[in-house]
Amino acid sequence: MDKPLPTLSQSLIAGLVGALATNVVHEVTRHAKGGNPSQADVPRLDRLGQEGLAKVMRRAGIEPPAPGPKRYWAALVADIATNALLYAITTRSRNPVTRGIGSGVLAGVSGLVLPKLVGMERHTGTTPKAKTMAFADYAIGGLVSGVVLKLMTKR
Numbered sequence: 001m002d003k004p005l006p007t008l009s010q011s012l013i014a015g016l017v018g019a020l021a022t023n024v025v026h027e028v029t030r031h032a033k034g035g036n037p038s039q040a041d042v043p044r045l046d047r048l049g050q051e052g053l054a055k056v057m058r059r060a061g062i063e064p065p066a067p068g069p070k071r072y073w074a075a076l077v078a079d080i081a082t083n084a085l086l087y088a089i090t091t092r093s094r095n096p097v098t099r100g101i102g103s104g105v106l107a108g109v110s111g112l113v114l115p116k117l118v119g120m121e122r123h124t125g126t127t128p129k130a131k132t133m134a135f136a137d138y139a140i141g142g143l144v145s146g147v148v149l150k151l152m153t154k155r
Contacts, residue, residue: 015088018145043134048123100146
């Protein structure tokens with residue numbers, strides 16, 4: 001008998017844990033390099049999120065928060081929410097770990113390709129090491145989401 005699909009709430013919780021993992025890994029790495037390193041040293045996904053949020057808000061006719069703590073926290077919340085939804089949707093299956101790895105890889109590739117298409121690639125890093133770190137942040141989040149969902153649905 002086939003195992004039932006995880007519930008929507010289980011998927012959302014696992015997605016949220018994966019999204020938090022993505023951001024924790026990024027912030028730990030960023031602060032290990034001195035808190036405000038250059039993009040050559042580490043990817044600045046926090047700055048990518050802030051610039052992206054400001055662009056989206058302006059296009060929607062909304063004035064974004066000024067650069068600083070308010071914009072940082074607004075972008076962080078938006079980033080966690082969108083990554084949580086991505087991981088929740090993509091890992092909701094009978095094999096969440098494999099799907100989590102896949103969604104993390106997809107998010108990692110998107111995190112490198114999409115900023116280039118909209119002129120914000122400087123935030124993903126300029127060195128191969130920084131680009132690998134940006135990719136890994138998302139891949140780790142997807143994997144964590146899949147593992148959490150698998151653990152939640154063990155019967």
